[in-house]
Amino acid sequence: MSIDPTEQIPLTDRAERLLKVLVESYIRGGQPVGSRSLARVAGLDVSPATVRNVMADLADMGLVHSPHTSAGRIPTTLGYRTFVDRMLKVRPLQQETIDELREGLDPSLGHHDLVETASGLLSGISHLAGIVTVPRAERAVLRRIEFLEMSEGRTLVILVTNQQEVQNLIIRLDRPYSASELEQIANFLNERYAGKDLQAVRRGLLDEMDGVRRDMNRLMAAAVELGEKVFSAVSKEQDDYIVAGQTELMRYGDLCDMNKLRHLFEAFNRKRDIITLLDKCIHADGVQIFIGQESDYKPLNECSVVSAPYVVGEDVVGVLAVVGPTRMAYEKVVPLVDITARLLGSALNLRG
Amino acid sequence: MSIDPTEQIPLTDRAERLLKVLVESYIRGGQPVGSRSLARVAGLDVSPATVRNVMADLADMGLVHSPHTSAGRIPTTLGYRTFVDRMLKVRPLQQETIDELREGLDPSLGHHDLVETASGLLSGISHLAGIVTVPRAERAVLRRIEFLEMSEGRTLVILVTNQQEVQNLIIRLDRPYSASELEQIANFLNERYAGKDLQAVRRGLLDEMDGVRRDMNRLMAAAVELGEKVFSAVSKEQDDYIVAGQTELMRYGDLCDMNKLRHLFEAFNRKRDIITLLDKCIHADGVQIFIGQESDYKPLNECSVVSAPYVVGEDVVGVLAVVGPTRMAYEKVVPLVDITARLLGSALNLRG
DNA sequence: GGTTAGCACCCGTGCGACAAGAGTGCTAAG
DNA sequence: CTTAGCACTCTTGTCGCACGGGTGCTAACC
Numbered sequence: 001m002s003i004d005p006t007e008q009i010p011l012t013d014r015a016e017r018l019l020k021v022l023v024e025s026y027i028r029g030g031q032p033v034g035s036r037s038l039a040r041v042a043g044l045d046v047s048p049a050t051v052r053n054v055m056a057d058l059a060d061m062g063l064v065h066s067p068h069t070s071a072g073r074i075p076t077t078l079g080y081r082t083f084v085d086r087m088l089k090v091r092p093l094q095q096e097t098i099d100e101l102r103e104g105l106d107p108s109l110g111h112h113d114l115v116e117t118a119s120g121l122l123s124g125i126s127h128l129a130g131i132v133t134v135p136r137a138e139r140a141v142l143r144r145i146e147f148l149e150m151s152e153g154r155t156l157v158i159l160v161t162n163q164q165e166v167q168n169l170i171i172r173l174d175r176p177y178s179a180s181e182l183e184q185i186a187n188f189l190n191e192r193y194a195g196k197d198l199q200a201v202r203r204g205l206l207d208e209m210d211g212v213r214r215d216m217n218r219l220m221a222a223a224v225e226l227g228e229k230v231f232s233a234v235s236k237e238q239d240d241y242i243v244a245g246q247t248e249l250m251r252y253g254d255l256c257d258m259n260k261l262r263h264l265f266e267a268f269n270r271k272r273d274i275i276t277l278l279d280k281c282i283h284a285d286g287v288q289i290f291i292g293q294e295s296d297y298k299p300l301n302e303c304s305v306v307s308a309p310y311v312v313g314e315d316v317v318g319v320l321a322v323v324g325p326t327r328m329a330y331e332k333v334v335p336l337v338d339i340t341a342r343l344l345g346s347a348l349n350l351r352g
Numbered sequence: 353m354s355i356d357p358t359e360q361i362p363l364t365d366r367a368e369r370l371l372k373v374l375v376e377s378y379i380r381g382g383q384p385v386g387s388r389s390l391a392r393v394a395g396l397d398v399s400p401a402t403v404r405n406v407m408a409d410l411a412d413m414g415l416v417h418s419p420h421t422s423a424g425r426i427p428t429t430l431g432y433r434t435f436v437d438r439m440l441k442v443r444p445l446q447q448e449t450i451d452e453l454r455e456g457l458d459p460s461l462g463h464h465d466l467v468e469t470a471s472g473l474l475s476g477i478s479h480l481a482g483i484v485t486v487p488r489a490e491r492a493v494l495r496r497i498e499f500l501e502m503s504e505g506r507t508l509v510i511l512v513t514n515q516q517e518v519q520n521l522i523i524r525l526d527r528p529y530s531a532s533e534l535e536q537i538a539n540f541l542n543e544r545y546a547g548k549d550l551q552a553v554r555r556g557l558l559d560e561m562d563g564v565r566r567d568m569n570r571l572m573a574a575a576v577e578l579g580e581k582v583f584s585a586v587s588k589e590q591d592d593y594i595v596a597g598q599t600e601l602m603r604y605g606d607l608c609d610m611n612k613l614r615h616l617f618e619a620f621n622r623k624r625d626i627i628t629l630l631d632k633c634i635h636a637d638g639v640q641i642f643i644g645q646e647s648d649y650k651p652l653n654e655c656s657v658v659s660a661p662y663v664v665g666e667d668v669v670g671v672l673a674v675v676g677p678t679r680m681a682y683e684k685v686v687p688l689v690d691i692t693a694r695l696l697g698s699a700l701n702l703r704g
Numbered sequence: 705g706g707t708t709a710g711c712a713c714c715c716g717t718g719c720g721a722c723a724a725g726a727g728t729g730c731t732a733a734g
Numbered sequence: 735c736t737t738a739g740c741a742c743t744c745t746t747g748t749c750g751c752a753c754g755g756g757t758g759c760t761a762a763c764c
Contacts (some may be wrong), residue, residue: 034756047708048708048756049708050708066756247618256610265599401729401736401738401739423726
């Protein structure tokens with residue numbers, strides 16, 4: 001949110017109030033709101049005509065527009081933006097919702113399950129789609145590595161990280177290693193690197209490869225080479241997320257166009273584009289909101305994305321988000337995303 | 353297909369031909385087909401009036417119906433059924449499609465990837481949704497089991513099956529075991545059970561528990577108990593499937609009702625009901641077709657499911673299916689499902 | 705000057721009428 | 735048994751029309 005396009009726009013108190021009420025009431029009702037009802041509900045004790053004048057100004061500033069002459073007004077993207085940045089009063093979550101989140105995000109679950117339930121909770125509570133990226137492994141701490149020969153040239157690598165996470169991958173070796181050789185290599189790597197995070201491990205391995213190659217014995221050389229193979233593969237294996245509750249989006253008249261909705265769903269499946277969008281906010285701290293075209297991605301043109309990074313220790317390890325029609329209940333979604341991010345972070349954190 | 357409700361219905365050659373053409377032409381066009389066009393395209397050299405008479409008979413038999421007086425005719429479920437059972441001439445797949453399948457289902461892929469690509473291929477080729485169940489592990493052959501202590505009471509079990517499949521799960525032990533104890537237990541289990549399929553392993557373990565309990569030493573007893581824990585957990589871990597191309601279904605006007613479509617998608621996510629449906633055909637050999645309400649499951653009322661079990665060795669290990677509107681190109685989908693099932697089976701088989 | 709009432713006007717929506725077209729069912733003749 | 739003919743039904747599209755919500759503008763008002 002470093003660039004705030006609304007900073008410049010000056011609004012009288014009344015205009016501001018009217019915009020706020022307009023957005024709220026459009027979010028609630030989903031229909032263009034006219035001057036009469038706006039005047040009534042705003043509690044400002046002004047006539048519809050006055051409201052119309054104000055609306056004309058807001059329209060000039062690009063904050064609202066009519067879908068056609070003589071329907072009520074609808075907020076534009078910029079209108080939502082202004083609303084969100086300047087008028088949004090977040091309403092704290094109900095205690096029972098918080099309890100539900102806290103219960104669901106049980107620290108004893110595995111990474112994958114945590115991500116999945118987080119996504120499910122986001123969606124279930126907001127009645128919108130939830131997205132949670134799989135946490136980056138780079139900062140996970142290596143606890144143990146083991147090798148297991150499977151068949152000619154294919155070796156199973158078992159990687160235990162943090163307290164409980166297990167990851168296995170199969171690598172191909174260019175020459176056969178004996179079982180005891182593999183054991184020694186594992187021992188070497190464990191002794192040297194257990195307790196460091198994967199990023200550090202990889203850096204360490206690269207250093208060793210570069211540097212003192214000649215004073216390594218064969219075993220060490222093999223260990224380093226093999227390790228590098230493993231950890232480069234692991235670091236590639238990221239960039240994934242879990243979506244829950246796509247179907248919720250089929251409930252909203254706003255997105256009733258089957259074709260657009262299809263494109264949106266396909267985008268969810270394709271993942272790539274969504275990932276790049278989520279990446280954008282991985283280092284914004286706190287909740288971030290993309291409204292309509294702000295996401296700069298066609299399938300999301302009529303959607304808003306409310307996202308927040310989640311943090312383990314000092315490090316941002318992932319992002320979660322809620323996706324729904326532009327016309328969503330921001331005042332509820334924002335705190336939901338916020339708190340879910342915190343709870344997910346701490347659930348992951350407790351597991352070390 | 354043991355019960356064939358159409359066996360009884362006698363049809364003149366002409367009626368049969370007309371029904372066939374009607375179904376084909378409705379599948380192609382999606383609109384009720386009238387007597388005039390039917391007469392023309394059937395190539396029978398009869399007048400529309402004659403066709404109308406035949407249609408009246410077919411309607412009496414419940415094979416076709418009009419959406420209302422004086423629209424063309426549409427096949428009923430029973431009509432489709434008759435068509436599929438008695439008139440469907442499967443058209444062999446194009447060679448390039450077969451190549452695409454064969455290439456995609458690379459035996460060197462892991463189980464999970466195979467299932468995923470199979471599902472994707474089914475969907476991509478048919479432009480419908482594809483479903484493939486994860487292969488049952490029961491008949492997979494145990495190659496090796498290893499234990500790795502992780503933290504107090506939590507032990508990682510690594511299970512290598514067939515040539516290349518790795519599965520790991522974490523179990524809780526009621527008492528702590530030393531590393532060497534675990535190693536011995538693993539050795540015991542490996543010696544005794546490597547090469548047998550998981551079902552046999554489990555049976556064996558249960559036998560040992562039941563039977564000769566007293567002449568086992570402590571180690572054996574522990575091994576048996578632990579093993580039982582593992583293999584009972586593994587056998588529960590099944591009953592899953594992978595869906596691909598749900599979004600394709602949003603393309604068809606037949607399923608344009610957003611609500612129904614939502615229910616369908618939710619059914620895909622819920623999985624349970626779909627699984628029970630797929631279970632029904634796991635032991636029918638060859639392709640099976642559920643048309644509309646035949647599936648006996650509301651969300652699928654306007655869909656057909658074309659399914660086939662896939663086989664490794666002698667054993668059916670899973671089912672795959674294509675789901676689409678009742679009005680689908682059966683003559684293409686049937687061979688597609690058939691061949692994909694064979695290729696998936698053999699891809700899994702090659703991997704031992 | 706800001707605010708308001710009044711008024712002309714615009715435009716989406718719903719409704720009824722109407723014609724066209726497609727298709728049927730029935731009957732009577734071949 | 736087949737077919738032509740015909741009356742009838744029902745959907746679809748279009749047009750016109752009235753209605754109502756909402757606007758923009760202007761002129762009066764405080």
